[in-house]
Amino acid sequence: MKARGRLIAFFLIIIVLIGIMAPTSLPIAKDIRLGLDLQGGFEVLYEVKPLEGGEQKITPAVLADTSEALASRIDVLGVSEPVIQIEGDNRIRVQLAGVEDQASARELLSTEANLTFRNAEDEVMLDGSDLKQGGAAGTFDQNGAPVVTLELNDPGKFAEITSEISQLPPPSNVLVIWLDFEEGVDSYAEELTKPDPKFVSAPRVSQRINSQSVEISGAFTVEETQNLAGILNAGALPVSLEEIYSTSVGAQFGAEALDQTILAATIGIGLVLLFMLVYYRLPGLIAAITLAVFVYLILLTFEWIGGVLTLPGIASIVLGVGMAVDANIITYERIREELRIGRSVKDSFKAGAASSFSAILDANVTTLIAAVVLFIFGTSSVKGFATLLIISILVSFLTAIWGSRLLLGLLVGSGILDGKVGLFGLRKSLVHKPEENLEILDLSTRFDRYDFAKHRNKFFIASIALIVAGMVVIGVFRLNLGIDFSSGTRVEITADSAVTKEQIETFLNENGYPTEDVVISGDNSNIGVTRYVEEFSQEEINTLKAAAMEEFNHEPNISTVSPTVGQELAKNAVYALAIASIGIILYVAVRFEWRMGVASIVALLHDAFFIVAVFSLLRLEVDITFIAAVLTIVGYSINDTIVTFDRIRENLKRMKKIDSVEQLELIVNKSLRQTLGRSVNTVLTVVLVVIALLVWGAPSITNFSLALLIGLVAGTYSSIFIAAQLWLVLKKRELNKKGPIDIEKLEEKNKWGSDEPVV
Numbered sequence: 001m002k003a004r005g006r007l008i009a010f011f012l013i014i015i016v017l018i019g020i021m022a023p024t025s026l027p028i029a030k031d032i033r034l035g036l037d038l039q040g041g042f043e044v045l046y047e048v049k050p051l052e053g054g055e056q057k058i059t060p061a062v063l064a065d066t067s068e069a070l071a072s073r074i075d076v077l078g079v080s081e082p083v084i085q086i087e088g089d090n091r092i093r094v095q096l097a098g099v100e101d102q103a104s105a106r107e108l109l110s111t112e113a114n115l116t117f118r119n120a121e122d123e124v125m126l127d128g129s130d131l132k133q134g135g136a137a138g139t140f141d142q143n144g145a146p147v148v149t150l151e152l153n154d155p156g157k158f159a160e161i162t163s164e165i166s167q168l169p170p171p172s173n174v175l176v177i178w179l180d181f182e183e184g185v186d187s188y189a190e191e192l193t194k195p196d197p198k199f200v201s202a203p204r205v206s207q208r209i210n211s212q213s214v215e216i217s218g219a220f221t222v223e224e225t226q227n228l229a230g231i232l233n234a235g236a237l238p239v240s241l242e243e244i245y246s247t248s249v250g251a252q253f254g255a256e257a258l259d260q261t262i263l264a265a266t267i268g269i270g271l272v273l274l275f276m277l278v279y280y281r282l283p284g285l286i287a288a289i290t291l292a293v294f295v296y297l298i299l300l301t302f303e304w305i306g307g308v309l310t311l312p313g314i315a316s317i318v319l320g321v322g323m324a325v326d327a328n329i330i331t332y333e334r335i336r337e338e339l340r341i342g343r344s345v346k347d348s349f350k351a352g353a354a355s356s357f358s359a360i361l362d363a364n365v366t367t368l369i370a371a372v373v374l375f376i377f378g379t380s381s382v383k384g385f386a387t388l389l390i391i392s393i394l395v396s397f398l399t400a401i402w403g404s405r406l407l408l409g410l411l412v413g414s415g416i417l418d419g420k421v422g423l424f425g426l427r428k429s430l431v432h433k434p435e436e437n438l439e440i441l442d443l444s445t446r447f448d449r450y451d452f453a454k455h456r457n458k459f460f461i462a463s464i465a466l467i468v469a470g471m472v473v474i475g476v477f478r479l480n481l482g483i484d485f486s487s488g489t490r491v492e493i494t495a496d497s498a499v500t501k502e503q504i505e506t507f508l509n510e511n512g513y514p515t516e517d518v519v520i521s522g523d524n525s526n527i528g529v530t531r532y533v534e535e536f537s538q539e540e541i542n543t544l545k546a547a548a549m550e551e552f553n554h555e556p557n558i559s560t561v562s563p564t565v566g567q568e569l570a571k572n573a574v575y576a577l578a579i580a581s582i583g584i585i586l587y588v589a590v591r592f593e594w595r596m597g598v599a600s601i602v603a604l605l606h607d608a609f610f611i612v613a614v615f616s617l618l619r620l621e622v623d624i625t626f627i628a629a630v631l632t633i634v635g636y637s638i639n640d641t642i643v644t645f646d647r648i649r650e651n652l653k654r655m656k657k658i659d660s661v662e663q664l665e666l667i668v669n670k671s672l673r674q675t676l677g678r679s680v681n682t683v684l685t686v687v688l689v690v691i692a693l694l695v696w697g698a699p700s701i702t703n704f705s706l707a708l709l710i711g712l713v714a715g716t717y718s719s720i721f722i723a724a725q726l727w728l729v730l731k732k733r734e735l736n737k738k739g740p741i742d743i744e745k746l747e748e749k750n751k752w753g754s755d756e757p758v759v
Helices: 002-031 060-077 102-110 155-166 222-234 251-280 282-304 311-340 345-377 381-414 456-477 501-510 538-552 563-591 594-617 624-655 661-696 699-738 743-750
Strands: 041-049 083-087 091-097 115-118 124-127 137-140 146-151 176-179 213-216 240-249 488-494 519-521 527-532 557-561
Touching: 002 282, 002 381, 041 060, 041 102, 060 083, 060 091, 060 102, 102 240, 102 538, 124 155, 137 222, 146 222, 240 538, 240 563, 251 282, 251 311, 251 661, 251 699, 282 311, 282 381, 311 345, 311 381, 311 624, 311 661, 311 699, 345 381, 345 563, 345 624, 381 624, 456 594, 456 699, 488 501, 488 538, 501 519, 501 527, 501 538, 538 557, 563 594, 563 624, 594 624, 594 699, 624 661, 624 699, 661 699
Parallel strands: none
Antiparallel strands: 041 091, 041 240, 083 091, 115 124, 115 176, 137 146, 146 213, 240 557, 488 527, 488 557, 519 527
16 A cells, blocks of 8 residues: 555656646746847946046946936836846946847937037037926927927026027027037037037027927937937936947847757757666656756746846756756666665665765755856856856756655655666666675676776876877967957858858958958858957947848847956956865865865866867857856866765775775776766766757857867866876875875764874
């Protein structure tokens, strides 16, 4: 009866999960806000400065007032859920996704809205303080032309001014309406000669006007009158805004990127689930169920916190799937080991689940450290990537530790799996009889012929040679720094069909943007990318967008970064890597010992260096998402290393006393052989996902995915051939210096926080 109850509980849980997820998954996914790279739009980072000649300080209150003024202007645009964030002491970041007319929106945001009424000599007659708050409105005149009406605070003052001007002879009898007039720069007389004058309008005044309202007319469209009224009602900005970073994405490009990346994610996750089912059988099915729950919970949590999903964010979810699979693989491999020494299914499940917990915990915490550092130092989409990575780590820990073990535990506890090792993907020929009294250390593996410890010097020499070669490559080729770090402007032009380098260069040259540095990319060679060392002005960006739209039928993606922002990003990237390394080494030192911490960081830096060297050799662009990829690999590499060290620590306990180098080498070899299968399987599952992102994902995350792939290969190599071997060298020196190590006494002493050996 008890066994039957467990089976019923198992199927009830599955039914409940399906009942919850099936009807709610699609609505949750639709409610998640999409970032600029998935639906188009633009992002601007403003540096807030005092108005010219102004003496006000940029205080938190001033930043808050400016943000409110920007929010009021955005309301005029009708943008749903804009993102306005105050950053640091003097910056405001604005993200507007889904905006069709990006040029008008940017102009609307940056306009200071200092409205003045001036005479023909540019002398101020009225200013914004003479207007009634909220009294501006877009309407139509008696001829049906769009106009803006303003309510005045003092009609008498306006009557006196119009009386004075009406007595002047033509053409001096004008009341010129200016928006953001610049003293010493702007002039009515000069602007009057231009086909598109800067002033709003210059109505002639022929008589005294005693009225509560004023009408501003001109060659306006309805939308322009609404925008102008919105600016005036929002009030003049209390500060000057200087663009120091901007990026824009066309709506069609965003939609295509979303479709491509979702397809890549689906294929990648599908391949992972297929592998788990084929290799681990029933536990693989349990993993597939919990992975579905994992993705559901991530999307649900992200929707709850109001997160903005970006392309790197989708990559983060897919990467999280790999990490969740890793936790399952660690557990399943330990269960299979217990089964092989002849234990029952129930005992094997209990022992395997218990022994794998510390490895999963330590691996997740070290990866979490890297993700938190990335969140602190990241900006914009990188911060979103870090947020999803943190959520992924926490949720994967929940689903793998609690979810998978609950479901598998119910089946194991029911007794229907007793003696059926084949359901765990294990051949009966590999299972020993209980009376043999074998321990896990006695088990053979497919890697027994490899003596890793014996050839450690060869591995060290090979890595040193590769590092030297990498240094030469970096010294010769340098890093191909993107504008995120080098500053300037990046232009990405998309066409309906394949384009050539010469075609894009000719177009840019003819439109006044000469370049000889165009790179063709995209699955169909329909994207041309080039960079300029100069920062394009808002006017230059608008002009280039209009020309590209006419020529290629697509609005180009244009990003600009000031030198200040580029330097800060580079500095923050170094800080992030350093702080993540320090945090990891401290954690590893506390949980294991300092020698393992040092070995882990050496392996980590080894992996990061190889990613940088390969990018330098292949002349791939290094941008802010590249840093996200490096820090992700930092976490993932340490994950792999921690699993190996966890097994070394466990095998040390079994040895009880170490009195020779040969014993140390035996422990390292045994530990690597035992964990190598897990390492291969884990890397294989993640590589499947990353390759799917590379082949089918959006071009904008190609470099990101490639950095992950390089890092995964380097990370697996360093965990096996560098970290464990370096620990062996350090431990060998300790043994030679202090003599035999009593592991039991060491463990007892370590409970009080010391890792010094007891000799």
